[in-house]
Amino acid sequence: MSPKIAFVEGRAHDGMAARYLYLTRHAEASSDESELTDAGRRQAALLGERLRGVPLAAIHHGPLARAEQTARLIAERLDGVSCRPCEAAGDYLPHLPAREELPTQAADAWLAFLDRFTGEERERGPGLAAAALAEFTGPVAGDEPRHELVVTHNFLAGWLVRAALDAPRWRWLGINHANAAMTVIRYTPDRPPAVLLFNDTGHLPAELRWTGFPAELHV
DSSP: OOOOOOOOOOOOBTTEEOEEEEEEEOOOBOTTSSSBOHHHHHHHHHHHHHTTTSOEEEEEEOSSHHHHHHHHHHHTTSSSOOEEEOGGGSSOOOOOOOGGGSOHHHHHHHHHHHTTSOHHHHHHHHHHHHHHHHHHOSOEESSSOEEEEEEEOHHHHHHHHHHHTTOOGGGGTTOOOOBTOEEEEEEETTEEEEEEEEEEOTTSOGGGTTTTSOGGGOO
16 A cells, blocks of 8 residues: 555645645656656556645646656546646756855866756756745645645756745755655645655565665666
8 A cells, every 4th residue: 555645734824824745857858858757657657646635725736748748647636636737747847056055075067067047947947946935835825725736847846946945046866856755845834845855666566666776876
């Protein structure tokens, strides 16, 4: 039986209530990233089963096929939860660090990695990252807690976890998320964000865990 996600409702405070952000990286994609693999479709279905019983208000997903297909397969296991495409949930570079921001021992490797992206990709990402923070994080207006799922990509998952921990902006680098793993972040009006769960693959059988990670990190 898949493990269920337990949560504690946040108290309303000054007209604001808790937001629970359920965050996942899309399921495993084909080599050309045009669709999910058979394993990816299984991952998405199992994640949907795990989320049954969570009172999700919406599933937000990036515009690329692998995120859209993952969101749709999850939604098929839920009752009446709508999928909402969102550019801010997409695949982009959330922050381009200057050399002086980075640890000396990692600067050359990370800057070389970032240099592989086009000028357009490097320019559009920070604005989308700011939009993602505005759209998906922080407490919500009203008296009732809100639960939302964002189906996204590795970079944005790292960016949102980094922000929840109040880490430096460059620190989205090196935060890796497995395909169809689950992260949960709670935002309440009376305390800092809390990462309740990170990169959990307990709903996946061993052969479907840790895809999207380097081979040496498959455990």
